[in-house]
Amino acid sequence: MITQTECLVLDAADTLADRRSRFDLPPDTIYLDGNSLGAMPANVPGRIKQTLEQEWARGLIRSWNDANWYPAPQRTGNKIATLTGAEQGEIIVADSTSVNLFKVLVAAKRMRAGRRVILAEKTNFPTNVYIATSVAQLTNSELRCVDPDEVLATIDENTAVVSLTHVNYRTGKRYDMEAITRRAHEVGALIVWDLCHSVGAMPIHLNRSQVDFAVGCGYKYLNGGPGAPSFVFVARRHLDSVQQPLTGWHGHARPFDFTHEYVPHSGIERMLTGTAPQIGILTLEAALEVFDGIDLDVLRDKSVSLGNLFIELVDQELEGLGFSVISPRDAQERGSQVSLLHEQAHAITQALISRNVINGFRAPDVLRFGLAPLYVRHIDVWNTITALREITETRAWDSDAFKIRKAVS
Ligand SMILES: Cc1ncc(COP(=O)(O)O)c(C=O)c1O
Known part of the structure; x- marks a missing residue:
């Protein structure tokens, strides 16, 4: 069993952890859509x-x-x-x-x-x-x-x-x-x-x-x-x-x-x-x-660690809730994202976003979770999986507001 504490321990040992502070991210938001639009580095403005x-x-x-x-x-x-x-x-x-x-x-x-x-x-x-x-x-x-x-x-x-x-x-x-x-x-x-x-x-x-x-x-x-x-x-x-x-x-x-x-x-x-x-x-x-100064092998190790954790937590926490992992389980064959299939992928994505967990949706049934290693933490993965479990267990996604398709997804 992976615990929340273990995720915090992984973050404490993360040598890239300080890079997150170089981004201007909203404090109460988990951002897992950096594979669509990366977060804003704070020096840009x-x-x-x-x-x-x-x-x-x-x-x-x-x-x-x-x-x-x-x-x-x-x-x-x-x-x-x-x-x-x-x-x-x-x-x-x-x-x-x-x-x-x-x-x-x-x-x-x-x-x-x-x-x-x-x-x-x-x-x-x-x-x-x-x-x-x-x-x-x-x-x-x-x-x-x-x-x-x-x-x-x-x-x-x-x-x-x-x-x-x-x-x-x-x-x-x-x-x-x-x-x-x-x-x-x-x-x-x-x-x-x-x-x-x-x-x-x-x-x-x-x-x-x-x-x-x-x-x-x-x-x-x-x-x-x-x-x-x-x-x-x-x-x-x-x-x-x-x-x-x-x-x-x-x-x-x-x-x-x-x-x-x-x-x-x-x-x-x-x-x-x-x-x-x-x-x-x-x-x-x-x-x-x-x-600047980033060792790309270290960056990759962090990305793999986030991806492996995500998949292990899907197996541990989301069994029987209709999700399946469509990204390769072998990190060697995977990029820096994990994608899940779910027949309510769109509504679940909207429900996640309403809780300030921002991920991506790709029609018709894919939830994408981008794990940008410069600013995503292991605890973000834990909290995302927790939100996914709550949303599907309680059917919180089943609301008209979450079924409206916007121009950009
Ligand atoms: C793999 C891939 N190629 C090309 C593009 C399109 O890029 P652009 O809009 O800059 O032409 C995208 C956009 O997401 C993409 O994911």
């Missing part, structure tokens, strides 16, 4: 106040140079490189994940023009499927989506590009990045990884795994704020030859020459398109300071 009141209001257009706005996409990309096993100059921040995915899929497909298949999987986040469908149409390719367990066996000599998400948004299942990348390369295919649900929650080894391209999102575990810009990785060995399709002026070798002939930048800057969403990038850059 000060940075943005300076951006607005000094750099924009006083500096005006001079701030592109004087406040160093212009190189912010590169600077922020370099910070993300340290979290993902990339080199400096291999990652840049720009646009949304969907847009960056479009760029790298087209670029990768162009590099394997003689092959027809873009290989993806059936349970991916919808935007990945929508974008890959368009790319297949535009490049006269075939998009083949297979079951997640069939990916490895399906990669063959017809495969131009394999496009996968490292950690699945619904189940939290994690792919073996190194093994799949190796298999893709064995047959001469390229690989694109979507890191939305892994970056900032675990070590990622892009170069050690020989990854070709990657994209990822700034607003989940990187805590860059609502709609934060995304990032894109291109392995240095491809930087000379990669041709992305959205050839805007910021990807040009000399944007301020204003010539009509497009000459791509020689570096990662060629993945840029238009003017950076500067306030969003500066927010993300400031938010990333919470990772």
